[in-house]
Each structure stands twice: as C-alpha cells, then as structure tokens.
Amino acid sequence: MTNNSTNENCFNFNGRLQSLTANSAQVFDLIVIGGGITGAGICLDASSRGLSTLLIEKNDFASGTSSRSTKLIHGGLRYLKSLEFGLVRTVGKERAILYKNAPHLIIPQNLILPIYKNGNFRKWQLRIALALYDFLAGVQKNEKMKILSIDEALVKEPLLKKNELQGAGIYSEYRTDDARLTLEIIKTSLNYGSFAYNYIEATSIRKENEKFIVSTKDYIYDKSFVFTAKQVVNATGPWTDDLRKINHLNSNQKICLSKGVHIVLKHKDFPLKKPVYFDALENRMCFAIPRNNCTYVGTTDTIYTNSNKQEPRATISDIQYIIDSINNSFNIPNKITPQNIISSWTGLRPLIYQKNKQTKELSRKDELIIDNNNMISIAGGKLTGYRIMAKKTTDLVCEKIGIDIKCQSQRIKLSSSNTITIENLSERKKNCIKKLFELSLTEKEAENLFHTYGHFTHDIIDLFQSNNYKNIIEAEALFCLKNESTYSLVDFFLRRTSKLHYSPEKINTQINLVLPIFSTYLKLTKEKEKKLLEELRNHQIILTKFQK
Ligand SMILES: Cc1cc2nc3c(=O)[nH]c(=O)nc-3n(C[C@H](O)[C@H](O)[C@H](O)COP(=O)(O)OP(=O)(O)OC[C@H]3O[C@@H](n4cnc5c(N)ncnc54)[C@H](O)[C@@H]3O)c2cc1C
Known part of the structure; x- marks a missing residue:
C-alpha cells in the first residue's frame, strides 16, 4: 500500500512527465481506467482507504457521458414507474450524503x-x-x-x-454540474495520495506473475508508459466492452x-x-x-x-x-x-x-463484471449513485488483494467544499459575491463563479488581483491550468466552465484573453495554438449543427 513517488505533479503540466516516469517504476494496488464519474468515485474511495491508486483517462476527465447528463442528482421518481423501489430508496438517501459533502455544487x-x-x-x-x-x-x-x-x-x-x-x-x-463534480472528486482523491492523469489511454492489458501490466499512450508528450498493479478496474462507461476486448479475453456483450x-x-x-x-x-x-x-x-x-x-x-x-x-x-x-x-x-x-429489450425498458442499475483474468468492470448506474458504485467496487478490490479496510467516503467533503457546510453556505456565498461585486462582476456572474469553484473562488480572486488582470476569466484560466489538469481550450470552455453551453456568444472575445495565458503556461508553439483553436471551432460546430 505504499508508493514512493509524490502526487503533487500529476495535475501540473511542468511536472507531469517526471511524475509519469516515476510511476511506471511502481506497483500500484489499483489502476482505475476511465476518468468519468464512476472511475473518479472509485479513485477517491480506494485512495481514502489507503490503497495506492492510479487513475488514467484517455481524453479529458468527464469528457464521456459524465459531462453530458441532465445534471440532476435524482431522487429517482421515474424508477417508481418501473417499480424499482430499492433504487428510489438508495439514490434518495445518497443525494442527501452528496449534498452534505458538496453543498456549493449540488x-x-x-x-x-x-x-x-x-x-x-x-x-x-x-x-x-x-x-x-x-x-x-x-x-x-x-x-x-x-x-x-x-x-x-x-x-x-x-x-x-x-x-x-x-x-x-x-x-x-x-x-x-456533472463535469465539475467528476473533477472535484478526482481532485479530492489527490489529497489521499492518488495519482490521476487525463490524456493517457490504456492500449493493452495483460497479466504477468499475478500482476496486471497496463500499456498506455500519453497524448500530451506522445510517449508510451507501462504501469503495474495488483488489480485493475475498468470504469470506461460506453467503452466497457471495448476495454474488456483489449484485455485479451473473449468477452461477451454486456453493454x-x-x-x-x-x-x-x-x-x-x-x-x-x-x-x-x-x-x-x-x-x-x-x-x-x-x-x-x-x-x-x-x-x-x-x-x-x-x-x-x-x-x-x-x-x-x-x-x-x-x-x-x-x-x-x-x-x-x-x-x-x-x-x-x-x-x-x-x-x-x-x-x-x-x-x-428496448433501451427505455432497460434498468439503470449497475453491475460488476469479473473477467477470467480477474479484471473488474463496473458498468451501468447513474451519476447519482456513483459513491455507492465506488464502494461496491472497492469492497471487491479489497477482497481480491486481501485488505480489509472499510469505506469512509460518506464522510469525505469534496475539496472545493472544504470549509463550506450546508449551514454556512449562504453566508459564505454572500461574502464571496460581495468581494466579486467589488471587482465589477454582476450578481449572476459572481454566484455562478461561487457554485463552480466553491472554496477556491478566493484563489481565483487572488490570482486576479496579483496579476492585475482586466477580466476574471483570465484568472479562471490560470487557476484551471495550474490546478485542474487543463490542456486545451475545449477542456476550459466546455468542462471547466461550461461557457460553450451557456454563453457561446462571448467565446470569441474571451479566446483573445485566455489564449495568451494558455500559450505561456503550456509553452505552446504557434502551430499548437492553431490546433487548440481549430479543436474549439470544431466543437462549436458539433454543438450547433445537427446531422441529417
Ligand atoms: C442523456 C443522459 C442524461 C443523464 N442524466 C442523468 C442525470 O440527470 N442524473 C444521473 O444521476 N445520471 C444521469 N445519466 C447517467 C450518467 O450520466 C452516467 O451513468 C454516468 O455519467 C456514466 O459515467 P461513467 O464514468 O461510467 O462513464 P463516462 O463518463 O463515459 O466515463 C468513462 C471514461 O472512460 C474513458 N475511457 C474509455 N476507454 C479508455 C481507455 N482505454 N483508457 C483510458 N480511458 C478510457 C472515456 O474517455 C470516458 O471519459 C444520464 C446519462 C445520459 C446519457
């Protein structure tokens, strides 16, 4: 359960390569493949039980289904129609726990x-x-x-x-906000010693001497890395069956x-x-x-x-x-x-x-699948039930690697809610909005910033003041680059801030403010800048032009 490297660099562009290299020499207790809400929940649960845990995500965190939901933490009213009473009870109780642990985000x-x-x-x-x-x-x-x-x-x-x-x-x-919830869970897991990297894809999995060997491709440096662990969890949502296939097993369709x-x-x-x-x-x-x-x-x-x-x-x-x-x-x-x-x-x-069965007749329940070589896949479920799914999966991981430590995630506050409780939420929000008013933000903008970053809104205000920025978005960009493993304009405008969804008309002006900050921090060449801009333009088209 020990890992000799430290995780302070895995969310940091400047230290990422060194951190990846150091980790390829370690044996982890657990590798989680997939950085959606399911993988994020498992990463937090496992690391908070003391398991040395590595999470890898082939694209950006939450870039799969976990940024594309209705964004509701349900009580599960619709499950009453299909008489799934147990599911209503579970998700209803669950959302009270989630609210307590992240009141600014839920x-x-x-x-x-x-x-x-x-x-x-x-x-x-x-x-x-x-x-x-x-x-x-x-x-x-x-x-x-x-x-x-x-x-x-x-x-x-x-x-x-x-x-x-x-x-x-x-x-x-x-x-x-599903994408931010996913990211905040991963950020919180870092406080428990996990390692988490986006833009790194599992390309093959094999077993050697009772250990899983996971070969990967890193898209930031265009390099390959191999990681080793006692157990692997496949939390790849829509890609569950694809990953089971690269696991070199003849797997049947589950998804x-x-x-x-x-x-x-x-x-x-x-x-x-x-x-x-x-x-x-x-x-x-x-x-x-x-x-x-x-x-x-x-x-x-x-x-x-x-x-x-x-x-x-x-x-x-x-x-x-x-x-x-x-x-x-x-x-x-x-x-x-x-x-x-x-x-x-x-x-x-x-x-x-x-x-x-038609899709609308299928249950939204989750299921654990164990392949012949003992790789565990977790599939199905809902955003709302992520913590319970994580508990169930991590219980099984612990059993497989012979550790008996109980789940404690029901008591873990997300780091952005660190000092915020249900009781002090409105007072904390009021203070934050007051400060942001002084920086000329409207009430709606200030409120939105608080619900996005919670406790860390103060860090953004500090960055704004210390850099003499003209617009708060510059401070947001620098904050996300430094603290949120942000590598592209799409990461920033779509999943960190949702601006591509709710204020797309402002993006063209905002790009001019944000791109120089990206360029300096990520040491972008002109060619790379052009690529990031192109990727953003493509997304603008995808979100507004529909197929025949
Ligand atoms: C339209 C819609 C509305 C919904 N509304 C709600 C709602 O309001 N409330 C609710 O509770 N639930 C809702 N859900 C369900 C919920 O969104 C999903 O259950 C949940 O997001 C699935 O998360 P996941 O982590 O399993 O999958 P994903 O979020 O897709 O994550 C899987 C990740 O694995 C990564 N990956 C795949 N292959 C590899 C590889 N080889 N190496 C590394 N990484 C890999 C992918 O890039 C992806 O990011 C909704 C779903 C949809 C589609």
Whole structure:
C-alpha cells in the first residue's frame, strides 16, 4: 500500500512527465481506467482507504457521458414507474450524503410536474407517487411534495399550457454540474495520495506473475508508459466492452448504448421561472431547466450503435423531437425553432444489455463484471449513485488483494467544499459575491463563479488581483491550468466552465484573453495554438449543427 513517488505533479503540466516516469517504476494496488464519474468515485474511495491508486483517462476527465447528463442528482421518481423501489430508496438517501459533502455544487431545486388530461400521471396517481417518493427517498420535511391547483400551478409557472391542465405536483431534485463534480472528486482523491492523469489511454492489458501490466499512450508528450498493479478496474462507461476486448479475453456483450440529447436555449426565448418535468411526445417525459441565463431541455432515448462513442452527434430529428415537445407543452410567445438553439450536448448511457429489450425498458442499475483474468468492470448506474458504485467496487478490490479496510467516503467533503457546510453556505456565498461585486462582476456572474469553484473562488480572486488582470476569466484560466489538469481550450470552455453551453456568444472575445495565458503556461508553439483553436471551432460546430 505504499508508493514512493509524490502526487503533487500529476495535475501540473511542468511536472507531469517526471511524475509519469516515476510511476511506471511502481506497483500500484489499483489502476482505475476511465476518468468519468464512476472511475473518479472509485479513485477517491480506494485512495481514502489507503490503497495506492492510479487513475488514467484517455481524453479529458468527464469528457464521456459524465459531462453530458441532465445534471440532476435524482431522487429517482421515474424508477417508481418501473417499480424499482430499492433504487428510489438508495439514490434518495445518497443525494442527501452528496449534498452534505458538496453543498456549493449540488443545489436543491423544486421541480414542477404538470398534470394534464391523458398525460403520464393522473392527479391521484401523482399524489401517491410523490408521497411514496418522499418516503422512499427520505426527503427532508421542508422539501416534501405539494399538489397544486390549476391556478397555483400557473402562478408558479405561467408558461404551462392551460388547455387540459389539471394541476401540478412540486417535488424536490438536486441540480449539479456533472463535469465539475467528476473533477472535484478526482481532485479530492489527490489529497489521499492518488495519482490521476487525463490524456493517457490504456492500449493493452495483460497479466504477468499475478500482476496486471497496463500499456498506455500519453497524448500530451506522445510517449508510451507501462504501469503495474495488483488489480485493475475498468470504469470506461460506453467503452466497457471495448476495454474488456483489449484485455485479451473473449468477452461477451454486456453493454448497450442509448443516446440522449439536450438542447440549450436563451432564457429570454424560453423564459421558464421553474424547472419542469413535463410530458413530451411519444408518451415520454423531458426536463426543462433554467440555468445561467439559459434554459436547457432534454432528453431523448434512442439505441446507439455507431462506432463514434467519443463525439456522438444529435440529429435533426432528435432536435425536432425536443422542440416539438416544448411547443406542444408550453405557451411561449414565439414558438421555439432550431434557430433558437445556442448549444446542445449528446451523451451515451452505458446500460446493462438485455436481449430483446428496448433501451427505455432497460434498468439503470449497475453491475460488476469479473473477467477470467480477474479484471473488474463496473458498468451501468447513474451519476447519482456513483459513491455507492465506488464502494461496491472497492469492497471487491479489497477482497481480491486481501485488505480489509472499510469505506469512509460518506464522510469525505469534496475539496472545493472544504470549509463550506450546508449551514454556512449562504453566508459564505454572500461574502464571496460581495468581494466579486467589488471587482465589477454582476450578481449572476459572481454566484455562478461561487457554485463552480466553491472554496477556491478566493484563489481565483487572488490570482486576479496579483496579476492585475482586466477580466476574471483570465484568472479562471490560470487557476484551471495550474490546478485542474487543463490542456486545451475545449477542456476550459466546455468542462471547466461550461461557457460553450451557456454563453457561446462571448467565446470569441474571451479566446483573445485566455489564449495568451494558455500559450505561456503550456509553452505552446504557434502551430499548437492553431490546433487548440481549430479543436474549439470544431466543437462549436458539433454543438450547433445537427446531422441529417
Ligand atoms: C442523456 C443522459 C442524461 C443523464 N442524466 C442523468 C442525470 O440527470 N442524473 C444521473 O444521476 N445520471 C444521469 N445519466 C447517467 C450518467 O450520466 C452516467 O451513468 C454516468 O455519467 C456514466 O459515467 P461513467 O464514468 O461510467 O462513464 P463516462 O463518463 O463515459 O466515463 C468513462 C471514461 O472512460 C474513458 N475511457 C474509455 N476507454 C479508455 C481507455 N482505454 N483508457 C483510458 N480511458 C478510457 C472515456 O474517455 C470516458 O471519459 C444520464 C446519462 C445520459 C446519457
């Protein structure tokens, strides 16, 4: 359980090469492959139990499904429909733990669920379902569900279509930023001695003398490294079966992929007051969630068999389905059209495969798979259940390597919430906003910065002042480069700050401020600068141009 190198350099461009080289001479207890929420959770759980742990991610952290979800820490209302009571109970209890450990990043939200004649729920059904949900999910007294009359529902959300409206339910969900949650979990694991690197891909796995030998390719230096461990966990989500194949075993299909699309609209075009969980077309349900001067809406659920898992694309028919569902359910002064879309994201749900079942019929449960050479894969599940999945997986890892240490992750606060508690949250936020006001940020901008970086917002303010920057985004860029393993403009604008989703119109001006800071810190050549810009432009196209 000892590793002789220190991990202070693995998130730091200047020390990364040295750190990787030192680690290729170590034997780890555990190598986690995949830096989405599942791998992140396992890395934190294992390292906090004292296991020497290495996590590798082939792209950026959270660049797979874990930055493309609906961004809700669910109580699991929809599982009631499939009678998965155990799942509702587990995820409901879980979100209370997650909220306690990261209150700046996991934000309680009341959702409105309108009831229509011939909709998915009758009023009496919804009353029972929500009461059951409150009970199973252990919802706090002040957050318990309410049933509203038609008039009350329209006061809460005037955009609801009046025709055939019969009332609404209000229930509680928690909103997060999935990519930042993943990153913060990984950053927290570093405090327990883990090593975590993005842009390094596992290319082959073999077993020698009872140890796993993992060959990798590093995309920052274009070099190969080989790492050794007593145990390997495959946490590659949509790539689970691919990694099982490179593990040199004849593996059967375990995963089936379902594509889900969200679109982002300017809030002025879809001015919802409250998040709504509404009846979409084809007897499905969608979320519409106001956020950062925008409203995002989704999602679809269609089988995905294309080999491009890195950048699944939304099609025109996916987009039209969401737009038609909005126009069908809300009274918006000007109907939504594809021209209103400012951004979008498309993710792949890694679901446990069951023969002859449609994706929407498949359970969102997780499953552990153990291959013949003892590699453990963990697949399926939800963002919300990541900690429980991590516990289950790490328990098995401990059993396999003969260690008996109990999980303690329920008590671990994420590092960005270090000094923030549920009790002092509003006071800490107020202080932060006050300081940011003095630097000429608007209230919304200040609030957003606090929810993004929590405790570390003060570090960004310090960088802003000590460098005499003109715009806070310069300090954000330097902070992310120094502390968050940021290597590209897409990492920064998409997953560290979400600006590509919620304020894409500002990106062109912001690039001019941020690129020189990237260039100096990462010692970029002109050619490399051009590449980063091209990659960003490509992403702008992917998020706004849809396939036939
Ligand atoms: C549309 C949609 C909406 C959703 N909404 C919600 C929600 O609101 N709430 C909720 O709780 N859940 C939600 N989910 C589910 C949740 O997002 C996923 O269950 C979760 O993000 C899966 O995480 P993961 O870490 O298993 O996979 P991923 O996030 O995809 O991570 C796997 C990682 O492995 C890496 N990788 C692959 N191969 C290799 C290799 N050879 N070497 C190194 N790295 C490799 C990939 O690059 C990737 O980053 C949603 C899912 C979708 C698609």
